[in-house]
Amino acid sequence: xxxxxGSLASIDYLIIVVYMIGVLAIGTFFGKYVHSAGDFFLGGxxxxxxxxxxxxxxxxxxxxxxxxxxxxAYKYGIAQANFDWIxxxxxxxxxxxVFLPYYWRAGVxxxxxxxxxxxxxxxxxxxxxxxxxxxxxxxxxxxxxSAVFLGTILGWDTYVAIWVTVAIVGIYTASGGxxxxxxxxxxxxxxxxxxxxxxxxxxxWEVGGWTNLVTRxxxxxxxxxxxFTLLLPHxxxxxxxxxxIVFGLGxxxxxxxxxxxxxxxxxxxxxxxxxxxxxxxxxxxxxxxFIPILVxxxxxxxxxxxxxxTKADEAVPILIRDLLPPGLTGLMFAxxxxxxxxxxxxxxxxxxxxxxSDIYGKAHRAILGRDVSARDGLVLGRVVTILVILGAGLxxxxxxQFETIYVAIQTLFSFFQxxxxxxxxxxxxxxxxxxxxxxAGLLLGxxxxxxxxxxxxxxxxxxxxxxxxxxxSFLFSMAVTVVVSLxxxxxxxxxxxxxxxxxxxxxxxxxAILQERLDGK
Amino acid sequence: xxxxxxxxxxxxxxxxxxxxxxxxxxxxxPLDAWLDSAPPWMGQACAVSLFVLAGLWLLTLKREYIFQGxxxxxxxxxxxxxxxxxxxPFIALYVFFR
Numbered sequence: 001x002x003x004x005x006g007s008l009a010s011i012d013y014l015i016i017v018v019y020m021i022g023v024l025a026i027g028t029f030f031g032k033y034v035h036s037a038g039d040f041f042l043g044g045x046x047x048x049x050x051x052x053x054x055x056x057x058x059x060x061x062x063x064x065x066x067x068x069x070x071x072x073a074y075k076y077g078i079a080q081a082n083f084d085w086i087x088x089x090x091x092x093x094x095x096x097x098v099f100l101p102y103y104w105r106a107g108v109x110x111x112x113x114x115x116x117x118x119x120x121x122x123x124x125x126x127x128x129x130x131x132x133x134x135x136x137x138x139x140x141x142x143x144x145x146s147a148v149f150l151g152t153i154l155g156w157d158t159y160v161a162i163w164v165t166v167a168i169v170g171i172y173t174a175s176g177g178x179x180x181x182x183x184x185x186x187x188x189x190x191x192x193x194x195x196x197x198x199x200x201x202x203x204x205w206e207v208g209g210w211t212n213l214v215t216r217x218x219x220x221x222x223x224x225x226x227x228f229t230l231l232l233p234h235x236x237x238x239x240x241x242x243x244x245i246v247f248g249l250g251x252x253x254x255x256x257x258x259x260x261x262x263x264x265x266x267x268x269x270x271x272x273x274x275x276x277x278x279x280x281x282x283x284x285x286x287x288x289x290f291i292p293i294l295v296x297x298x299x300x301x302x303x304x305x306x307x308x309x310t311k312a313d314e315a316v317p318i319l320i321r322d323l324l325p326p327g328l329t330g331l332m333f334a335x336x337x338x339x340x341x342x343x344x345x346x347x348x349x350x351x352x353x354x355x356x357s358d359i360y361g362k363a364h365r366a367i368l369g370r371d372v373s374a375r376d377g378l379v380l381g382r383v384v385t386i387l388v389i390l391g392a393g394l395x396x397x398x399x400x401q402f403e404t405i406y407v408a409i410q411t412l413f414s415f416f417q418x419x420x421x422x423x424x425x426x427x428x429x430x431x432x433x434x435x436x437x438x439x440a441g442l443l444l445g446x447x448x449x450x451x452x453x454x455x456x457x458x459x460x461x462x463x464x465x466x467x468x469x470x471x472x473s474f475l476f477s478m479a480v481t482v483v484v485s486l487x488x489x490x491x492x493x494x495x496x497x498x499x500x501x502x503x504x505x506x507x508x509x510x511x512a513i514l515q516e517r518l519d520g521k
Numbered sequence: 522x523x524x525x526x527x528x529x530x531x532x533x534x535x536x537x538x539x540x541x542x543x544x545x546x547x548x549x550x551p552l553d554a555w556l557d558s559a560p561p562w563m564g565q566a567c568a569v570s571l572f573v574l575a576g577l578w579l580l581t582l583k584r585e586y587i588f589q590g591x592x593x594x595x596x597x598x599x600x601x602x603x604x605x606x607x608x609x610p611f612i613a614l615y616v617f618f619r
Binding site for chain 1: 559564565
């Protein structure tokens with residue numbers, strides 16, 4: 001990997017240090033507003049839409065994404081942008097107007113908790129265990145891969161990079177909970193947009209503007225003719241043919257991500273009103289428009305400036321070295337840290353919330369017959385936050401021993417995306433869906449995804465057909481849930497009242513029940 | 522122990538290759554052939570449709586559902602307008618980048 005260590009000036013180091021101190025100060029400042037578990041996990045339900053929207057966007061982009069996004073554009077072209085364009089806005093509209101209002105009105109802390117209310121405890125616990133495994137693994141992976149990358153190009157010791165991140169994020173997340181996470185995310189998004197924007201403007205200036213960029217890249221030969229095509233043919237030998245992009249990504253994976261990812265949804269659950277929850281998601285969708293422009297376009301400009309690169313992921317480090325003046329280089333690295341910390345704090349807060357709500361809280365209720373008190377929930381939430389981030393920091397170096405662990409965990413997690421969306425969708429849209437239908441849809445859907453992953457290269461036309469696998473597993477899980485539900489006894493109306501979409505739109509009684517739940521009566 | 526699980530895995534893979542792959546190929550090949558021969562505008566139309574359908578669906582929702590929780594019902598708080606303003610640039614991108 002290209003290093004820019006030698007090109008960093010004192011002003012760059014100063015900017016990075018000031019930025020880190022600023023994040024720590026803002027994060028811990030919000031600790032004084034945290035007095036209960038509700039304040040800690042859901043920000044006291046006081047978050048405004050603009051903070052929610054900015055936090056969702058920045059939590060979704062990690063430091064490695066900024067590098068690999070540009071690297072993907074260098075290699076595959078603008079088709080890489082689909083993940084933030086068609087892979088965001090349609091799903092975010094559905095999330096904002098179908099799912100979030102129900103999570104928010106049901107007064108739940110987590111997605112597994114909602115599924116537990118709609119179906120049964122087995123579905124809740126399975127989902128919670130899956131999420132905990134995924135979130136903790138991702139925390140360790142994010143810490144390690146980002147520290148290796150930042151260590152390589154900045155010349156820092158990898159362990160120093162890990163423990164600096166652990167210390168800063170751990171202190172402000174344990175102190176201020178969700179509010180601290182969201183408010184630091186706001187600052188981090190601004191820094192990220194300014195840093196990445198500076199690189200974009202200077203790299204476009206270097207190639208002579210957009211028109212010159214297109215002309216220069218397309219004149220480089222047949223291999224570059226598709227670099228400005230968003231939707232590639234069905235038979236194209238890439239992971240991104242249009243059929244996979246539209247049906248696998250646009251319909252299934254993106255919807256599963258934005259309606260089922262605890263790290264995304266938790267911000268909206270902390271909204272001060274239902275309107276803020278919806279507006280925050282729509283604002284986030286709009287801001288996602290700019291992510292490919294900021295992250296992917298520099299990768300395309302690198303083709304024109306440095307067509308000789310053998311490693312696509314070197315595109316951004318080389319552009320930083322060649323184009324950014326002192327000061328802006330520091331800001332760009334502050335942007336990398338912003339991307340890293342905003343993802344780590346979100347996953348950390350969500351891990352703690354799922355553990356406390358769906359594992360500890362459920363066990364506490366089952367054994368002692370009562371809920372965890374607000375005060376105990378706060379103290380335990382802080383302790384678990386610190387333990388989780390310390391654990392992730394200790395486990396992070398293990399990632400080095402298993403190079404394929406990142407791919408394995410991503411693949412394993414993708415097994416649950418289609419089936420989870422299917423049972424969530426039917427649970428909210430179809431009153432007849434039963435607990436046994438949901439459980440069967442989840443388990444058999446995961447079984448089909450596993451099967452298709454084993455034989456996918458033989459039956460699907462594209463390279464790495466994960467988009468097709470998610471689409472078919474989603475359809476299959478829907479079918480299983482419907483069939484098993486029709487064969488089993490319907491859920492009692494009082495159990496699902498207020499948890500099904502059409503009821504809430506047209507049934508004043510259901511609205512009243514939701515309001516009572518929200519008021520905690 | 523590892524050897525045992527490897528043998529189980531190999532047996533499962535062989536069973537899938539022998540029995541499941543031919544069956545799924547029979548089902549999916551005609552679909553692949555049809556999609557291969559589909560005109561280039563079809564992908565673009567499907568992509569744009571996702572955005573347009575999401576926006577049109579919003580227009581069917583009741584007004585009070587859109588404004589639920591808002592301090593007032595002033596026009597700038599109408600989230601249908603927000604959503605359409607956000608959707609239009611995306612639609613333009615998928616029309617522009619064929």
